[in-house]
Amino acid sequence: MAKMTLEELRKLRDSKKKELNKRDVADKNIQIIVGMGTCGIAAGAKETLDAFLQELDEKKLTEKVMVTQTGCMGLCYVEPTVEVIMPDMPDVIYGKVDAEVARKIVRKHIQGKALVNDHIYDRPAADIVE
Amino acid sequence: MAFTNYILVCGGTGCESSKSDQIFKNLIAECEAQGLKDTVQVVKTGCFGFCEQGPIVKILPEDSFYVRVSPEDAKELISEHIVKGREVKRLLYNRDESKKRARVEDIEFYQKQFRIVLRNCGVINPENIDEYIARDGYKALERALFDMKPEDIINELKAAGLRGRGGAGFPTWMKWNFTKQAAGDVKYIVCNADEGDPGAYMDRSTLEGDPHSIIEAMTIAGIAVGANQGYIYIRAEYPLAIKRLQIAMEQSRGYGLLGKDILGSGFDFDIEIRLGAGAFVCGEETALLASIEGERGMPKPRPPFPATKGLWGCPTVINNVETWANVPVIISRGGDWFAKIGTEDSKGTKVFALTGKIRNSGLVEVPMGTTLREIVYDIGGGIPGNKAFKAVQTGGPSGGVITADYLDTPIDYSQLQKLGSIMGSGGMIVMDEDDCIVDVAKFYLGFTVEESCGKCAPCRVGGRTLYNILDRITKGEGEMEDIEKLKTIGKAMQKASLCGLGQTSPNPVMSTLHYFGDEYKAHIKDKRCPAGKCKPLISYHILADKCIGCGVCARKCPVHAINGERRQLHEIDHDICIKCGECYKACKFDAVYVR
Ligand SMILES: Cc1cc2nc3c(=O)[nH]c(=O)nc-3n(C[C@H](O)[C@H](O)[C@H](O)COP(=O)(O)O)c2cc1C
Ligand code: SF4
Ligand code: SF4
Ligand code: FES
Ligand code: FES
Numbered sequence: 001m002a003k004m005t006l007e008e009l010r011k012l013r014d015s016k017k018k019e020l021n022k023r024d025v026a027d028k029n030i031q032i033i034v035g036m037g038t039c040g041i042a043a044g045a046k047e048t049l050d051a052f053l054q055e056l057d058e059k060k061l062t063e064k065v066m067v068t069q070t071g072c073m074g075l076c077y078v079e080p081t082v083e084v085i086m087p088d089m090p091d092v093i094y095g096k097v098d099a100e101v102a103r104k105i106v107r108k109h110i111q112g113k114a115l116v117n118d119h120i121y122d123r124p125a126a127d128i129v130e
Numbered sequence: 131m132a133f134t135n136y137i138l139v140c141g142g143t144g145c146e147s148s149k150s151d152q153i154f155k156n157l158i159a160e161c162e163a164q165g166l167k168d169t170v171q172v173v174k175t176g177c178f179g180f181c182e183q184g185p186i187v188k189i190l191p192e193d194s195f196y197v198r199v200s201p202e203d204a205k206e207l208i209s210e211h212i213v214k215g216r217e218v219k220r221l222l223y224n225r226d227e228s229k230k231r232a233r234v235e236d237i238e239f240y241q242k243q244f245r246i247v248l249r250n251c252g253v254i255n256p257e258n259i260d261e262y263i264a265r266d267g268y269k270a271l272e273r274a275l276f277d278m279k280p281e282d283i284i285n286e287l288k289a290a291g292l293r294g295r296g297g298a299g300f301p302t303w304m305k306w307n308f309t310k311q312a313a314g315d316v317k318y319i320v321c322n323a324d325e326g327d328p329g330a331y332m333d334r335s336t337l338e339g340d341p342h343s344i345i346e347a348m349t350i351a352g353i354a355v356g357a358n359q360g361y362i363y364i365r366a367e368y369p370l371a372i373k374r375l376q377i378a379m380e381q382s383r384g385y386g387l388l389g390k391d392i393l394g395s396g397f398d399f400d401i402e403i404r405l406g407a408g409a410f411v412c413g414e415e416t417a418l419l420a421s422i423e424g425e426r427g428m429p430k431p432r433p434p435f436p437a438t439k440g441l442w443g444c445p446t447v448i449n450n451v452e453t454w455a456n457v458p459v460i461i462s463r464g465g466d467w468f469a470k471i472g473t474e475d476s477k478g479t480k481v482f483a484l485t486g487k488i489r490n491s492g493l494v495e496v497p498m499g500t501t502l503r504e505i506v507y508d509i510g511g512g513i514p515g516n517k518a519f520k521a522v523q524t525g526g527p528s529g530g531v532i533t534a535d536y537l538d539t540p541i542d543y544s545q546l547q548k549l550g551s552i553m554g555s556g557g558m559i560v561m562d563e564d565d566c567i568v569d570v571a572k573f574y575l576g577f578t579v580e581e582s583c584g585k586c587a588p589c590r591v592g593g594r595t596l597y598n599i600l601d602r603i604t605k606g607e608g609e610m611e612d613i614e615k616l617k618t619i620g621k622a623m624q625k626a627s628l629c630g631l632g633q634t635s636p637n638p639v640m641s642t643l644h645y646f647g648d649e650y651k652a653h654i655k656d657k658r659c660p661a662g663k664c665k666p667l668i669s670y671h672i673l674a675d676k677c678i679g680c681g682v683c684a685r686k687c688p689v690h691a692i693n694g695e696r697r698q699l700h701e702i703d704h705d706i707c708i709k710c711g712e713c714y715k716a717c718k719f720d721a722v723y724v725r
Contacts, residue, residue: 006276020265077490
């Protein structure tokens with residue numbers, strides 16, 4: 001994209017804000033967000049990410065699901081951490097998500113619309129951006 | 131099939147010990163009894179971090195937060211909340227009738243944590259500038275460029291009361307103002323991302339999770355003081371943070387938010403990354419600047435301060451990563467908003483890296499003035515394994531310890547200083563009864579002795595001498611005079627060292643001597659390590675009334691130091707014992723103990 005003017009920046013912000021709130025990116029209305037800070041990666045977040053991609057591929061879900069990464073969620077004691085956002089399901093943060101749990105999340109949470117026992121943790125803090 | 135409700139039952143250690151397991155079972159049974167098996171999913175979760183109010187049950191999608199639930203409540207929760215759609219008021223955390231429901235955000239425990247610095251960490255994709263922009267990113271830059279004069283920016287910081295998060299807590303606006311008023315056409319902006327404190331990683335996480343906030347903040351400082359070039363000094367051991375910064379800088383240049391003629395305003399500002407080799411002393415500002423200039427990273431006497439005479443002799447603003455991360459929020463929300471958070475002398479929040487003997491380790495951002503007890507117990511979930519809290523080390527190698535007596539102290543710059551410790555960069559290491567205080571002091575001193583640049587004698591010689599004395603004490607070779615010696619040398623170093631490294635390196639020793647003098651004496655006089663940690667001072671013994679003579683310990687002992695007949699009391703031969711502790715671990719009857 002070319003350099004922006006102030007107007008363009010403001011317009012971009014408004015449109016992206018709606019998108020981020022919905023987290024709905026180009027028809028992919030299911031989001032898997034993997035915590036990829038250093039401690040996440042040290043705990044195996046890369047394998048987790050790979051497992052997600054593989055399982056989504058196998059289940060032919062890549063059209064619908066978007067896998068992205070983010071930084072430290074602050075829950076370093078339960079790394080790797082993953083947030084799953086999809087319609088008709090509450091936003092959930094999962095902890096200790098190894099490759100096997102990742103596959104389970106795809107099968108159970110995304111396909112079966114049921115939460116994955118034992119791996120739910122809560123967001124640690126309120127933040128300031130509405 | 132899809133569920134209409136999800137019931138989350140905390141299965142963390144704290145809640146489990148107060149019968150959350152039974153609650154879980156009862157809820158499932160109740161759902162079955164009422165024919166709700168296919169519409170309600172009951173799930174066991176990890177700790178919510180709010181153990182104090184446990185057992186916790188949360189019901190989605192309403193987000194109702196129930197606390198102190200008992201197994202008998204299961205029936206009511208199902209028939210009222212799920213079936214009739216009425217929240218069970220008496221169990222809701224927020225019993226305030228005026229509010230409709232206790233959402234997580236309304237709960238003050240979660241308010242105890244409040245994210246300003248970490249606002250985007252774990253929320254956005256740090257490699258996508260659009261997500262940063264969507265979360266109000268570069269809004270502050272807009273204001274600074276088009277709606278504010280340089281002095282307005284500095285006044286906003288002044289109103290906010292922001293102080294440096296790199297350790298010393300110097301008012302940020304004052305620094306910027308010195309540089310703004312200093313003579314010269316060429317000025318610089320520097321971000322200190324050296325983060326040398328062992329146990330601290332908040333700067334790394336901020337850079338990894340939200341690199342744009344630092345870029346935006348430095349550009350704003352450029353506008354305020356009249357600088358066109360910035361440097362981020364970051365240790366090479368942080369490859370991921372470096373990569374994300376590079377991506378972020380590229381993207382913001384592409385958008386015209388960094389580089390020439392930013393947003394068509396006519397203002398130019400760009401940033402370069404400089405890699406450090408990861409020497410602790412390079413975090414000290416004058417050494418850091420020398421290192422950027424390509425010299426060896428050694429400190430210089432101040433004044434002159436970098437604010438007036440810094441990089442290549444030019445006025446330079448140097449701030450810590452966390453300090454920078456606060457700036458865009460202050461500019462876009464206003465200094466008054468920021469100043470409402472925190473205490474009289476310390477505004478805003480502080481990020482702590484909570485580690486050590488703590489259940490929920492991680493990054494914790496709390497308003498200044500939060501007490502240590504809230505951090506350790508409410509947020510950190512307390513000490514694992516039912517061990518007793520001993521102390522918290524704050525401020526890394528330049529800090530000190532805080533004991534249980536001061537758990538209720540509201541934490542801010544001045545309070546910590548009063549207790550003989552410091553905020554430092556925010557490393558917070560929790561110790562329990564198994565940690566030996568002399569050993570801890572020795573660890574930190576070992577670190578600073580290694581990291582001393584060697585330029586000045588008080589630090590080079592003094593540090594080594596202190597270390598040797600501590601080493602002797604942990605070996606049982608200490609003498610009572612050593613305590614005085616530690617104090618005298620420590621005081622001399624504090625006064626005579628050239629830079630902050632030497633001036634502060636005796637702090638862990640001074641602070642532990644103050645609070646745990648008895649533990650030092652136990653090592654020296656009684657040749658005993660109360661925590662059972664210092665090997666030369668401990669010995670393993672077998673209790674006559676507990677030993678059943680199973681012989682397991684004898685079989686485990688690698689040097690065959692344990693003898694005894696079957697079913698008879700076993701004994702340890704202390705001439706042979708190498709104190710490996712295997713017998714202690716092996717005995718199922720708690721018959722082996724450490725003294
Ligand atoms: C030995 C020593 C090590 C330091 N290490 C760091 C560091 O790793 N990161 C940092 O931001 N400040 C460090 N400082 C503090 C800096 O000298 C300086 O005060 C700080 O970067 C100023 O930024 P602030 O005002 O935003 O806190 C260190 C100071 C000393 C004496
Ligand atoms: S030391 Fe322990 S394991 Fe060994 S005989 Fe005694 S009770 Fe048994
Ligand atoms: S401490 Fe180790 S070597 Fe000594 S008796 Fe026990 S097991 Fe054997
Ligand atoms: S890096 Fe993932 S929670 Fe800390
Ligand atoms: S154990 Fe349940 S909230 Fe911590």
